[in-house]
Structures are given as structure tokens and as C-alpha cells.
Amino acid sequence: MMSWLAVVALAGWVGLRLLGWEPAFLWSQLVSFTPYAAVLSLVPLPVAVLTRDRPLQVAALVVAGAFATVVLPRALPERNPPAAGPVVRVLAVNLLHSSVPPSALMAVVERVRPDVLHLLEFTDRMRERVEGLGLGRLLPYEVVLPGKNSEGAAIYSRYPLRPSETPIEAPVFKGSPRHLPAVITLPGGREAEFVAVHACAPSEGWRTACWASSIRALPPAAERPRVLAGDFNSTLDHVVLRELIATGYRDAADVTGKGLSMTWPYYEQPRLFPKAAIDHVLADRRIAIRGFETVPLPRTDHRATLTELVFP
Structure with a gap:
């Protein structure tokens, strides 16, 4: 009986995920953990075999297969388009209200040598400290959006940059x-647009109204190559993110077979606490994605993302 209840519950989960229906913000949070549900879907199979319950075997196999079609592609690398242009390394970091020690951030920047750096939850005080430690020497161009706590953001670059006209x-x-x-x-002179992304979280109060609309506000792929990198507060199991990708992007983790690399939450959480992949790099389909990895930093609940892109 318990096995049947588990199969029915998991069937409902994967059915909602496949339909793309997100009926309430609580489900929008829960669906982030679909990879864990996929693992749980394997549990009824040996029970069905041992009990020789043929209907249960069929039902469990169908449900596990449905989860496999959703989750497994993220672990399989995809082919890249031909690209022989500039190679750009992009590092995106959520600083958790600028709680990351500036020296730790600078150590990572000096080690991985990004060409473009996205900083989220970037405060004026953090700006003073990292620039005092020489960030401008490594990445001399900057566009900064001032703000307190989670409002601020910045893009630092090795190459010339300017504010975008994209609304x-x-x-x-x-x-x-x-x-x-x-x-x-x-x-070589070609321009590309980079967006430091920080979407609202799908939680209570005003954030519930803010979440999906903040992702839908992101620009679709366009004639000029565009890269969106940062904290989307969404996973590949959210239809709103998949709709954005469908406009002409590819997810860097997914393309490189690392789509199950979790990025949140890590700070002050038990080691076995379930994690979700909510930080992404979306690159125009014409851009080759040569590498993706997550990078730990102290005193932030996010893993940073480091992506190597080859432009056409």
C-alpha cells in the first residue's frame, strides 16, 4: 500500500512538471527539488519486483521513466555550434548582502582570472573594499547599480563596457x-550584451508577485549576442525559466553535462540539506560553451558559477 501511495504521489509530481503547471508558490518552491524526487522514484521498483506485483512494476517503471526524461539530459553534454571568436570567462557571484570577505572574493578572482565578473547583492561598502584591494587593476571597466543589501549589482570587465540601452x-x-x-x-570590436541577473525568490509576501515577472522581464536572445548570468532563483524545472531559454539561449551547466550541479543553499545549512540549481548562465545559441563549474566562497549561501564561452 505504501509503495502505491509513493508511486501515485510521484506520478502527480512528474505530471505537474511535464505539464508546466505551477498552481501555487509553494509548488514553485518544491518543484526545484525534482532531481531528488527522480531518485525517490527508483525506490518502488525493487519493492514491486520483490512482491511480484506486476501492476505496481509497470506503474513504477512509467513514473521513473518520466522522471528520467526530465532529469537525465542535464547530465549529458551537448554539441557546440562552430565558434572561433574571442574566449570569455564569466564569473557570477551572489555575495549574500556583501557578507563574503573581500579578500576571499579577490583570491578567487586572482585564481580563476575571469574576463567578466557579475557581482550580486553588492553594496557601496563592498565596492570600496574590493576596489581598494585592486579589483580595478584586474578588471578596469565597470558598470555599477548602487543599492543596499540585495538591491545592488555590478559588472566588472577586462574589456571596455558601457551601460546597455536594453530596457x-x-x-x-x-x-x-x-x-x-x-x-x-x-x-576584434564585436559587441556583446551581458546581464547580471538577480530575480526575486518564489517565497511569501511581495516576493511571490515579484518572482515570475522578474524572470519574464529578462530580454530574449537577439541579433547581438547576449549572456545572462547570475541568480535566477529558478531551476530548469520551472516553466518560466524554460520559456526564457526557448527564446534562443542555452543553459551552460546543462550543455556541459553539469546541469545537476547544485548552487544553493550552502551557508549555515546541514551538509545533507537538499540543494537546488538556481544560479545559471544562459548564452546565445550561437555561442559555444566550453566549460562550466561552480566555485565555493565563504559566508554566502550560493556557489559562484564560472563559465568559459567562445563567441562566434
Whole structure:
């Protein structure tokens, strides 16, 4: 009986995920953990075999297969389009209200040598400290969106950049995070747009109204190559993120077979606490994605993302 209840519950889970229906914000949180549900879907199979319950075997196999179609592709690398242009390394970091020690951030920047750095939850005080430690020497160009706690953001670059003219009409609530677009002139003179992404979280109160609309506000892929990198507060199991990708992007973790690399929450959480992949790098389909990895930093609940892109 318990096995049947588990199969029915998991069937409902994967059915909602496949339909793309997110009936309430609580489900929008829960669906983030679909990879764990996929693992649980394997448990009724040996029970069904041992009990020789043929209907249960069939039902469990169908449910596990449905989860496999949703989750397994993230662990399989995809082919890249031909690209022989500039190679750009992008590091995106959520600083958790700028709680990351500036020296630790600088140590990572000096070690991985990004060409573009997205900083989220970036405060004026943090800016003073990291620039005092020489961030401007490594990445001399910057566009900064001032703000307190989770509102601020910045893009630092090895190459010339300027504020983007692309309007991002994200919903504005007091204290809500904001996206920051900028245009970078790559070696060879071609321009590309980079957006430091920080979407609202699908939680209680005003954030519930802010969440999906803050992702829908992000610009679709366009004629000029565009890269969106940062904290989307969404996983590949959220239909709102998949719709954005479908406009002409590819998810860097998914493309490199690392789509199950979890990025949150890590700070002050038990080691076995379930994690979700809510930090992403979405690159125009014409851009080759040569590498993706997550990078730990102290005193933040997010893993940073480091991506190597090859532009056409």
C-alpha cells in the first residue's frame, strides 16, 4: 500500500512538471527539488519486483521513466555550434548582502582570472573594499547599480563596457533585487550584451508577485549576442525559466553535462540539506560553451558559477 501511495504521489509530481503547471508558490518552491524526487522514484521498483506485483512494476517503471526524461539530459553534454571568436570567462557571484570577505572574493578572482565578473547583492561598502584591494587593476571597466543589501549589482570587465540601452522592466518592490545589463566590446570590436541577473525568490509576501515577472522581464536572445548570468532563483524545472531559454539561449551547466550541479543553499545549512540549481548562465545559441563549474566562497549561501564561452 505504501509503495502505491509513493508511486501515485510521484506520478502527480512528474505530471505537474511535464505539464508546466505551477498552481501555487509553494509548488514553485518544491518543484526545484525534482532531481531528488527522480531518485525517490527508483525506490518502488525493487519493492514491486520483490512482491511480484506486476501492476505496481509497470506503474513504477512509467513514473521513473518520466522522471528520467526530465532529469537525465542535464547530465549529458551537448554539441557546440562552430565558434572561433574571442574566449570569455564569466564569473557570477551572489555575495549574500556583501557578507563574503573581500579578500576571499579577490583570491578567487586572482585564481580563476575571469574576463567578466557579475557581482550580486553588492553594496557601496563592498565596492570600496574590493576596489581598494585592486579589483580595478584586474578588471578596469565597470558598470555599477548602487543599492543596499540585495538591491545592488555590478559588472566588472577586462574589456571596455558601457551601460546597455536594453530596457528591463522588472517589477520594482521596495528592497527587491534588480537586473543589470551592460554592453562589452570584445577583442576584434564585436559587441556583446551581458546581464547580471538577480530575480526575486518564489517565497511569501511581495516576493511571490515579484518572482515570475522578474524572470519574464529578462530580454530574449537577439541579433547581438547576449549572456545572462547570475541568480535566477529558478531551476530548469520551472516553466518560466524554460520559456526564457526557448527564446534562443542555452543553459551552460546543462550543455556541459553539469546541469545537476547544485548552487544553493550552502551557508549555515546541514551538509545533507537538499540543494537546488538556481544560479545559471544562459548564452546565445550561437555561442559555444566550453566549460562550466561552480566555485565555493565563504559566508554566502550560493556557489559562484564560472563559465568559459567562445563567441562566434
